[in-house]
Each structure stands twice: as C-alpha cells, then as structure tokens.
Amino acid sequence: MDRTLVEKYAAPVPRYTSYPTAPHFNAAVSSTTYGGWLRALPKGASASLYIHVPYCDRLCWFCACHTKQTRRYDPVERYLRALECEIDTISALCGSRLNVRNLHLGGGSPTMLTPKDMMALGSRLREKFSFADDAEISVEIDPNDMDEARFDALAAVGLTRASLGVQDFDERVQKAINREQSFEQTKAVVNAVRARGVRSVNLDMLYGLPHQTLNSIAATTEKLLSLRPDRIALFGYAHVPWLKKHQTMIDDALLPDAVARLAQSEVAARLILDAGYEAVGMDHFSLPGDSLAVAAHAGTLRRNFQGYTTDQADALIGLGASSIGLLPHGYVQNMPATGEYERRVLAGGLATVRGFALSNADRMRAWVIERLMCDFSFSRCELLSRFGDGARGVIAEAELLAANDRDGVFVRAGNRFVVTERGKPFVRSIAAVFDAYLGQGTARHSVAV
Incomplete structure (x- = not known):
C-alpha cells in the first residue's frame, strides 16, 4: 500500500470500544447516579458481568491494562474481600431482577487467584445473581499461572471460553516485552481446557512489537494456527508510554513504523484467512460457524471494552477497581486506585468516580x-x-x-x-x-x- 496513504490515515485516534470514549467520562456521574440507574433496570433485563482483577505476578511491558505487579498474595486476598462487598451491594440494588447471560474475568491476571478463591468467587456470583443456563463464562488465562488445580477450578466455575495472550512466540521479541511464554506452555493450556469441556478457545497475538519482522510474524502465526483456536484476535501494539510508564522499558527505536505495522498485520491476516478462518471486524477472525462469525454475517456483531462480541445484553456491569459498565442511561467507571476502591466498597457504597450520561x-x-x-x-x-x-x-x-x-x-x-x-x-x-x-x-x- 502507498506510504503516503498509510501515513495519512495512521494518525492517532481511539480504538472505539466505547462512544464517547473513556477520556471524556466526567465526575457528574457519581455513585448516587449509578445507584439510580441500577434501580431503574427492569425485571428480566439481561446483563453481562465483567470482573476486573488488577494484579499480575509479572508485568508485561507491552500491556496497557490497569494492573500492578505483586509477588505476595495477601493484597489479592484483601482485594477479593472488597470485591465480594461490591457484588453484594450491586446485587441488593438490582441482582434479583437481572438475567446474567455473560461473565468475563479479566485483568491483570485473574488466573493468579488460588483455586479456592476462584471457586468461591464463582459461587458468590451465582448466589447473588441469576445466571442463564447457557450463560457464557470467559476467563483471560496466563499460561504461566496454570496448574491442574487451577484448570479444575475453572471447570468448576463453568468456563465456556478461554482467552490466552500469545503476543509472539519469537524468544527475542518475548524478552523485549518481558513476556516469556513458550509454544509448549500455550499448547498445554489449550489442550487442558479442551479436555475439561471448554468449547471455545481464543488466542491473541500482537504486531508492531520490537524486533518483529514479516518472517517472525509469519512463524508465530503458523504456530498459533497449529492449535486451531476457535477465534483469533490480531491486535496492533498500542505504544502509550505517557499513559503506561512501564512501556518506557520498550525502546521506541525498535518499533516498526506505520507502513511496516500494516505489512505485518497483512501477512498474519492472509495466513489466517488461508487456513479457513473468516475475518470479523478489523482485527478478529473466527472459524466458520463460530458465534462471532454468525453475528458478523447477521449484522448483529457488537463492540465493547473486551473487543468484538456477540453480547446483546441490556446492561454491562463492571465490578472491581477501574471497571467500566454500560447501562441504558450511560457509562460508569469505578475508582482505579485499588486502596481507595477497597475503602469505598468495604464501607458499603459504590466505587463509581466518573461516567457519561448519554444523550x-x-x-x-x-x-x-x-x-x-x-x-x-x-x-x-x-x-x-x-x-x-x-x-x-x-x-x-x-x-x-x-x-x-x-x-x-x-x-x-x-x-x-x-x-x-x-x-x-x-x-x-x-x-x-x-x-x-x-x-x-x-x-x-x-x-x-
């Protein structure tokens, strides 16, 4: 593609996982506002729950998520007690009226929870909310966290979709982004969740990383395709060191320019399409017959903070520090700082600090x-x-x-x-x-x- 054209349209713009986008949220939407919006949800309204776990046991330098590294588990335990309080508070406002169709655990690394805590969290959610029999339960998995007990815990929670970040299998690239994860590790996780009945596996990969070349992108894509995931997300690395300070660990000089980024994405996309996948939106792919491909054909594909989705719920309820929710009235976001989030919800209140009332x-x-x-x-x-x-x-x-x-x-x-x-x-x-x-x-x- 012509360099002039690429550079013309490569200017920084939002990813549009919401509109208006999060930088335009404001403090006029408060906990009081959110409480009123929750009470106004009608009986029988469908809902999706998003649970944010803002901890990792290692910090990947490419990551733009709201998370922090911890080597100790007691901050996670403390956070989980606060999360339970928030679940109870929101359930008291609207839980008995809602029909939960989707649950997504993200982070951070939700799989760093102990098996006991993972199962306790799943039990509390089902106790406080009414889940549909065919509810989709998805979890973001870090292969470095996993052992047999954690796989069993996810199965006990009712996992239906596993999402794994691959990023790149090239060791040089992995070291440059502080994300060392072998193909063998990834394959073992895919096999383990499938052996426990998980019917859908999503793998994420990135282009635009340091040291990536067209050949290395092709090699990673071929390895990823050998696992035959049901869905693939092909994301461009978002380099925002002014927002995420740990990204300063990545040398800007090693990053490809816009033309090289586009070439990398096109190489990966062509290999994925040639392997029989269908393109969904701008950066997702799925096997024919997967619900994402079906929604794309039907014109019912949606987009939210988790990317492309089939989710048609009336309300998205975010739980945990920094979580964002969407109700018919507008957006709400929780306090990002974990300590202040914990203080607010342990006191029996909501943690909302900003949002956007939609016109x-x-x-x-x-x-x-x-x-x-x-x-x-x-x-x-x-x-x-x-x-x-x-x-x-x-x-x-x-x-x-x-x-x-x-x-x-x-x-x-x-x-x-x-x-x-x-x-x-x-x-x-x-x-x-x-x-x-x-x-x-x-x-x-x-x-x-």
Whole structure:
C-alpha cells in the first residue's frame, strides 16, 4: 500500500470500544447516579458481568491494562474481600431482577487467584445473581499461572471460553516485552481446557512489537494456527508510554513504523484467512460457524471494552477497581486506585468516580461508529428509522466525506455508506470523523494502523 496513504490515515485516534470514549467520562456521574440507574433496570433485563482483577505476578511491558505487579498474595486476598462487598451491594440494588447471560474475568491476571478463591468467587456470583443456563463464562488465562488445580477450578466455575495472550512466540521479541511464554506452555493450556469441556478457545497475538519482522510474524502465526483456536484476535501494539510508564522499558527505536505495522498485520491476516478462518471486524477472525462469525454475517456483531462480541445484553456491569459498565442511561467507571476502591466498597457504597450520561445524539453517533467498526458500513434508512430527523446532520457528514474522498476509502452505495476494501485498514480513522468529542481535552491515542 502507498506510504503516503498509510501515513495519512495512521494518525492517532481511539480504538472505539466505547462512544464517547473513556477520556471524556466526567465526575457528574457519581455513585448516587449509578445507584439510580441500577434501580431503574427492569425485571428480566439481561446483563453481562465483567470482573476486573488488577494484579499480575509479572508485568508485561507491552500491556496497557490497569494492573500492578505483586509477588505476595495477601493484597489479592484483601482485594477479593472488597470485591465480594461490591457484588453484594450491586446485587441488593438490582441482582434479583437481572438475567446474567455473560461473565468475563479479566485483568491483570485473574488466573493468579488460588483455586479456592476462584471457586468461591464463582459461587458468590451465582448466589447473588441469576445466571442463564447457557450463560457464557470467559476467563483471560496466563499460561504461566496454570496448574491442574487451577484448570479444575475453572471447570468448576463453568468456563465456556478461554482467552490466552500469545503476543509472539519469537524468544527475542518475548524478552523485549518481558513476556516469556513458550509454544509448549500455550499448547498445554489449550489442550487442558479442551479436555475439561471448554468449547471455545481464543488466542491473541500482537504486531508492531520490537524486533518483529514479516518472517517472525509469519512463524508465530503458523504456530498459533497449529492449535486451531476457535477465534483469533490480531491486535496492533498500542505504544502509550505517557499513559503506561512501564512501556518506557520498550525502546521506541525498535518499533516498526506505520507502513511496516500494516505489512505485518497483512501477512498474519492472509495466513489466517488461508487456513479457513473468516475475518470479523478489523482485527478478529473466527472459524466458520463460530458465534462471532454468525453475528458478523447477521449484522448483529457488537463492540465493547473486551473487543468484538456477540453480547446483546441490556446492561454491562463492571465490578472491581477501574471497571467500566454500560447501562441504558450511560457509562460508569469505578475508582482505579485499588486502596481507595477497597475503602469505598468495604464501607458499603459504590466505587463509581466518573461516567457519561448519554444523550440521543450520543447514542446515534455511537450506533454509526459501532456499525462502521463491526460491518464497515451503515444504512442511511436504518439510521433515520432509529433516530428520526436528528440523524440528518450525521447523514450530511457522511455524504460530504464520501463526496470528498479521493483515496477510495469511503463511498456511498445506494442506501449505504461503505468503507471500501482499500479503506478497511483505516476504519478507526474513518469512524473518528463521526466523533463529536475528538479533539476536546488532552487525551492522546495510539496510532490507527
């Protein structure tokens, strides 16, 4: 692809796992606001639960998650007691009215929990919330944490989807990002969870890391494909050292430029597609028949803070320090500092410190951005049907973008506005055109390719 085109569309923009994006959350949404929103959820509303465990026993230098390293387990035990209190408080506000369809444990490293604590957490959640019989239970697994007792604990919790970070199998790359994890370790975890009945395995890999080359990316992809995961996420490394100080351990001079990043992603994507996977959104792949591929074909694919998802729940409830939730009224985020989070919930309150109350205009732009990120297009008629005359301004923006496009990345095709094949690598930049908040404030983002 032409270097000038890549550099034009590679400017830093959000990843759009929400709209408005988290930097625009504000303190006007408080614990009192959140409590009212929870009480307003109707009986029978569907819900997803996200549990954040902000601890790791090693710190990967590439990571942009909210986490901290600990060699001791007592901070984790203390945190779990606080998490139990938050579960109890939220359950008292809305738990009996909700039908939980999804549970996701993320981090950090939730698999550093002891088997006893993992099972106790699962039991408490099922005691306080009503889970659907076919609820999806997914956990992010660090292979370095795992032993037979932990595998058994995950099975006891009801694990249905395991997600493992591979990043890269090249030893030189692994040392440069402080994430040493052999192919044999990864394979052993995949085999162990499948042996316990887990029906879906997701593997994550990264491009844009130090020392990566087209050959090393290809080699890692081939090894990953040999495990035949049900889903693959191919993420571009987000280098944000101003936000995550441990990323300063990665030498900027070793990172590929935007053109090299795009080439790396295309090499991996081609190998994955040639192996029989289907592309889903801008950076996911799944086997045909997987629910993610089915949702993509049906136009029901969604996007949230966990990436692309089939989750159609009415409410996403975040539990734990820094967790973000989404209710019909808007977004809420918990206190990120673990000590202050613990103090607030142990006192019997909610830990909400900021959020965003959505207007109809926000919901409209959120819908457009999500459809672009999921389907690479949106329907003019459906937009009008959903949002009425208020949508005409956004339609005018789309008409102008298509009319002025000289790069062949965005067109109007009958009733639809479409990101072309040439434009798909730049969909984040195209979606950003419809972001009414972009440029407000001081937030900085990772490159868009």
